[in-house]
Amino acid sequence: MLLRKWLSKSLPETYKAVVCVKANEPWQVVDKPMRAPGPEEVLVRVHASDGIWPGIAYPRIPGHEVIGRVADVRNDCSASKREQRSVSRWDHSLPSDGMGDTAIDVRIAALETFGRAKNLNYTGFTIDGGYAEYMYAPETAVVHLDEDMLQRNSYAELAPLFCAGATVFDAIRTSKWNVGDRCLVQGIGGLGHLAVQYAAKMGLVVYAASSGSSKRDLALKLGATEYIDSSTTNVVEYMQSLGGAKLIICTAPKAELISAILPAVAINGTITLVSAATDGQIQVSNLLLNMNRATLRGFCCGCSPDMEKCVKFSTQSNVKAMVQEFPIEQF
Numbered sequence: 001m002l003l004r005k006w007l008s009k010s011l012p013e014t015y016k017a018v019v020c021v022k023a024n025e026p027w028q029v030v031d032k033p034m035r036a037p038g039p040e041e042v043l044v045r046v047h048a049s050d051g052i053w054p055g056i057a058y059p060r061i062p063g064h065e066v067i068g069r070v071a072d073v074r075n076d077c078s079a080s081k082r083e084q085r086s087v088s089r090w091d092h093s094l095p096s097d098g099m100g101d102t103a104i105d106v107r108i109a110a111l112e113t114f115g116r117a118k119n120l121n122y123t124g125f126t127i128d129g130g131y132a133e134y135m136y137a138p139e140t141a142v143v144h145l146d147e148d149m150l151q152r153n154s155y156a157e158l159a160p161l162f163c164a165g166a167t168v169f170d171a172i173r174t175s176k177w178n179v180g181d182r183c184l185v186q187g188i189g190g191l192g193h194l195a196v197q198y199a200a201k202m203g204l205v206v207y208a209a210s211s212g213s214s215k216r217d218l219a220l221k222l223g224a225t226e227y228i229d230s231s232t233t234n235v236v237e238y239m240q241s242l243g244g245a246k247l248i249i250c251t252a253p254k255a256e257l258i259s260a261i262l263p264a265v266a267i268n269g270t271i272t273l274v275s276a277a278t279d280g281q282i283q284v285s286n287l288l289l290n291m292n293r294a295t296l297r298g299f300c301c302g303c304s305p306d307m308e309k310c311v312k313f314s315t316q317s318n319v320k321a322m323v324q325e326f327p328i329e330q331f
Contacts, residue, residue, distance in 0.1 A: 005183050006256040007228050011043075011071060011072065011161050012032045012034060012035060013033065013034055013306060014033055014307075015031070015032055015034060015133040016029055016030070016031060016032075016034045016096070016132065016133050016134030016300065016328055016329075017029070017030055017031075017061050017128075017130060017131065017133070018061060018062070018063075018131035018132065018328060018331045019059055019060070019061055020056060020058060020059060020060050020062055021058060021059045022058045022059065022252065023056075023058065025113060025322060026317045027331050029079040029328060029329060030118050032132070034134070035136075035137060036074065036231040037072060037073055037074050037116065038074075038136070039074065040138060040140070040152075041074065041137065041138060041139060041254075042070055042071040042072075042073050042132060042136070042137045042138075042139050042141075042142050043071045043073065043135075043136060043137075044066070044068045044069065044070060044071060044130075044135050044136075044137050044142070045068045045069050045070075045071040045072070045133070045134055046063075046066060046067075046068040046130045046133060046134060047067055047068045047069065047155035047223075048066075048067050048068070048130075048154075048155035048156040048158070048325075049063035049065060049066045049129065049130030049131055049132075049159060050063065050065040050156075050159050050160050050163075051063060051064040051129075051160070051164075051325070052064070052123065052124065053066040053125070053165050054111050054278070055125060056124070056125055057125060057126050060125070061107065061124070061125070061128035061129055061130075061131055061132050061135070062124045062131050062137070062165055063123075063124045063129035063130035063131035063132070063135075063159075064122065064123045064124035064125065064129050064130070064158065064162075064284070064327075065130070065159045065160050065162045065164070066123065066124075066129060066130030066135065066137075066162070067145075067153070067155050067159045067161045067162070068130070068135075068222070070115060070142070071134065072097055073139075081322060082224065085302070086226075091292055097216040098312060117249070119148050121138070122143060123137070131328070131331065132236055132328075133328065134250060137190045143162075143304045143307055143308060145158075145311060149311065151249060152315065152317060152318070153314075153320065154323075155322050156286055156323045156325050157320050157323055158311065158315075158321075159321075159323075160190070160194075160321040160323065161194075161307070161310055161311050161314055161321060162301070162307055162310075162311075163193050163301050164190050164191050164194055164249065165198075165310050165311075165319075165321060166193065166301035166302065166306055166307045166310040167274050167299060167300055167301040168192075168194050168195035168249060168251070168274055169194075169198050169306075169309075169310040169313065169314070170274045170299065170301065170309075170310070171195075171274050171299040172195065172199055172202060172204070172247065172249065172272075172300060173198075173202070173309075174196050175220060175247050175270045175272060176265050176268075176270055176295075177204060177246045177247050177270070179202075179203035179204070179209060179247075180203065180204075180205060180206050181204055181205065181245055181246035182204070182207060182239070182243070182244070182245045182266070182291060183199040183204035183205065183207070183208045183237055183245060183246065183247040183248075183249065184208075184209060184210050184240060184246075184247070184248045184249070184261070184264055185199065185206060185207070185208050185209065185224070185250060185251065186209050186210075186217060186235075186248065186250045186252055186257070186258070186261050187209075187210055187250070187251035187252030187257075187275070188208055188210045188215040188219050188247065188251075189251060189252070190251075191251035191275070192208070192210075192249075192251040192252070192273055193218070193222055193321075193322055194220040194319065195202035195249045195251060195274075196208050196219060196223055196322060197222050197223055197319040198225050198313075198319060199223070199247070199249070200223025200224065201317045201319060202223075203311075204247065205225050205227050206223060206224045206225055207224065207225065207227075207228055207239065208222075208224040208226070208228065208231050209227075209228040209235045209247065209261070210218025210227075210228075210229070210230060210252075211229070211230045211231045212231055213229050216229070217225070231232055235261055235264055236260070236263045236264045239264040240263070242263060243266055244265055244267065244269060244292075245264050245265060245269060245271050246265055246266045246268070246269045246270070247269065248261065248262070248265055248269065248270070248271040249270070249272055250271065250273045250274065250275050251275050252275055252276075253275040253277045253278070253279070254277055255279050255280035255281060255282055255283075256279075256280065258273060258277055259283040259284065261283055262284055262285075262288060262296070263285075263288055265288070265292055266292070266296045267292050267293060267294075267296075268292070268293050268294070269292065269294050269295070270293060270294070270295045270297070271295065271296045271297070272297055272298070272299050273296075273297070273298045273299065273308065274298075274299050274300070281308075
């Protein structure tokens with residue numbers, strides 16, 4: 001009865017969620033009891049979620065790229081009173097704009113994945129994520145999106161922008177380059193296919209490299225000026241014949257492949273590793289960096305201001321994630 005007094009009449013008493021009990025165990029679709037949001041917590045009706053990485057604290061509901069609509073908040077939750085957007089902690093994102101009683105059912109929420117400080121909670125890793133019909137998000141993990149972003153994008157297309165998209169978008173945006181410079185994107189997968197689009201839309205001349213010819217047409221369609229088949233062409237020699245790449249974005253999570261492509265960098269160029277290669281150590285020549293005055297750095301997605309910029313740029317520039325949708329029952 002207490003539950004019914006709190007819940008909106010439109011909310012169910014239970015919701016389905018995908019639970020990982022422990023590593024290498026089958027995922028389970030379970031019914032979870034609906035509860036009142038805790039202090040500084042927001043109940044989100046999930047419309048799409050993606051993303052699972054190693055390092056989950058089990059048992060866990062995974063899913064770190066989440067988009068949905070705010071379903072309810074506590075009466076004392078400041079998100080229901082705030083009228084202006086304000087920066088919160090580094091561990092999560094900006095709270096949504098003012099969510100009064102008349103607007104709460106039409107707000108879109110997107111949940112941030114990674115913060116910039118240490119020892120923090122991460123959506124889908126240390127706290128439950130979005131592989132569920134509903135999720136309880138920290139108030140500071142909610143980002144407001146404009147409704148018109150859904151006019152040209154589905155929920156599923158927007159969700160990957162909050163990890164994969166934000167990662168490569170900022171990896172490119174925060175590097176040193178000028179319009180017309182050469183950008184080499186290594187790997188045309190989840191990160192790479194977005195990196196090609198962002199780099200091309202920002203004005204870089206994009207060279208996409210992958211093994212085999214199967215991704216050639218896709219890379220060119222996404223905006224690459226040229227596709228390099230690394231199984232038949234020495235990527236480093238070819239790029240250096242052009243003068244090298246001012247920016248290299250490594251997305252393929254293979255240490256050997258990353259190490260091999262580093263010498264393609266141009267003088268005063270930047271190499272950014274957005275991949276998560278765990279199969280070995282990246283090997284880099286000290287002289288390569290010294291003599292080219294090159295910068296080698298790693299990068300991951302940031303917090304809410306970064307994600308808001310990424311989503312705005314993506315929707316305005318027609319950058320789209322390639323997705324395949326599955327209902328929760330198929331997990």
